[in-house]
Amino acid sequence: MSSFCIRPAVDSDLRHLYEMAKLTGGGFTNLPPDRRALIAKLARSHDAFAGDGDGKVKDELFVLMLEDRATGEVRGTCQIFTHVGQKHPFYSYRIGTLTQHSRELDRTFRAEMLSLTTDLEGASEVGGLFLHPGERAGGLGLLLARSRYLFMRANRPRFADRVLAELRGVIDEAGGSPFWDGLAGRFFGMNFQEADQFNAIHGHQFIADLMPKHPIYTAMLTETARAAIGLPHPSGRAAMRMLENEGFAFEHYIDIFDGGPTMTARTDQVRTIRDARESTVVAIDAHPGREALVATGRLTDFRCALAEIRDGDGGIILSEQAANTLDLTVGDTVLHIDR
C-alpha cells in the first residue's frame, strides 16, 4: 500500500492544478488551463470547506487533491458540486424520439431529436477527475473517484438526491469536436478550440445563451456529428467504467457543447455511498488484511486512502501504514468500504 492520500485543496495547490490542467489536452470543462479560472475554483472550494451548510440550496464546490504524503508530491485531483444550476441554468440535451405514421404511405418513421432541457438542475455533480499519466492503472484513479462518494456520505445533507457526471465527448485529431462543428458551432462563429478557450475563462454561459432553443432532428446533423452523440472521449473510458461500477447509467442526456454522455445515479444508490460502513479503529498493526478505502474527518480534516483492514472486536484493525498516512489512532471513527 502506498502513502497516497486524498485531502481538501488549499490555495497553494494552484501550481499543481495548473500543471495538471495543462496535461488534459483541452475540452476538460472542470479543469481549464487558465490561472484565473483555477484561482476562482480554489476560492470557491475554500468557502465550501469552511462552511458547514446552512440548509440553503447552494452550488458549492469541493476540490480534492491526491498527495503522496511521503514526498509531498501532488498527482491527481477531483471535484464535487453540491447543487448544479443555481446561478446559471444547467443545460443538457435530452435525446428523445418522435414516432410518426403515414397511413397513405403505410410507413412509420422514428425521428430522434435533441431537446434543450434543464432537467438536471439541482443535482449534485462529480467531475474534474484527473490522475497524472505516470500513476495510472495502479488503483489511484479508483481512490480519487471513490473518495468523493465517501466525502458525500460523510456530508450527506449537503448533497442532492441525484448525482451526475459529464464525460468529455469525442475530439478529433485536429483538436476539433465533430458534435460542435455539426451543431453549436454553427451558431457561434467560432471553432471548438476557440469556444473551449473562451469557456475556460468566461464559463459555460455564452453557450447556453446562443444555443438554438428548438429541438434538433438528429437526421439533419452531419454523419460525424451524429456519430459523436453520447460517445465518451477515448481517454474517458476508464472514468465511465468506474461510474458504471458505482451504478451510474446513461439516461439519454448529453452535453450541449461536445455531445459527451451525462451519466446519472440516485445518490443513495451509488455503491460506495450505499455500502460504506462506519467503524471504530480498535487496533493498529502490521499484519496483512483486505484492501479497502478508508476515510476520516468531514470537511477541512477530510482524508481518504487505500488501506489494509481486518475485522476486529467491535470495530476494524487498521494497517500501520494507513494509520500513518491518515493520522489515525485507536478509538478514531472511520468510514470504510472494501475495494
Ligand SMILES: CC(C)(COP(=O)(O)OP(=O)(O)OC[C@H]1O[C@@H](n2cnc3c(N)ncnc32)[C@H](O)[C@@H]1OP(=O)(O)O)[C@@H](O)C(=O)NCCC(=O)NCCSC(=O)CCC(=O)O
Ligand atoms: C480517469 C482516471 C483518473 C482513471 O484512472 P486510471 O486510468 O488509473 O484507471 P484504472 O484504474 O486503470 O481503471 C479504472 C477502471 O476503468 C477500466 N478501464 C481502464 N481503461 C479502460 C478503457 N480504455 N476502456 C474501458 N475500461 C477501461 C479499468 O478496467 C477499471 O475498471 P475495473 O475496476 O472494472 O477493472 C484517469 O484515466 C485519467 O486521469 N484520465 C484522463 C482524464 C479523464 O479523462 N478524466 C475523466 C474526465 S470525466 C469526469 O471528470 C467526470 C467523471 C468523474 O468525475 O467521475
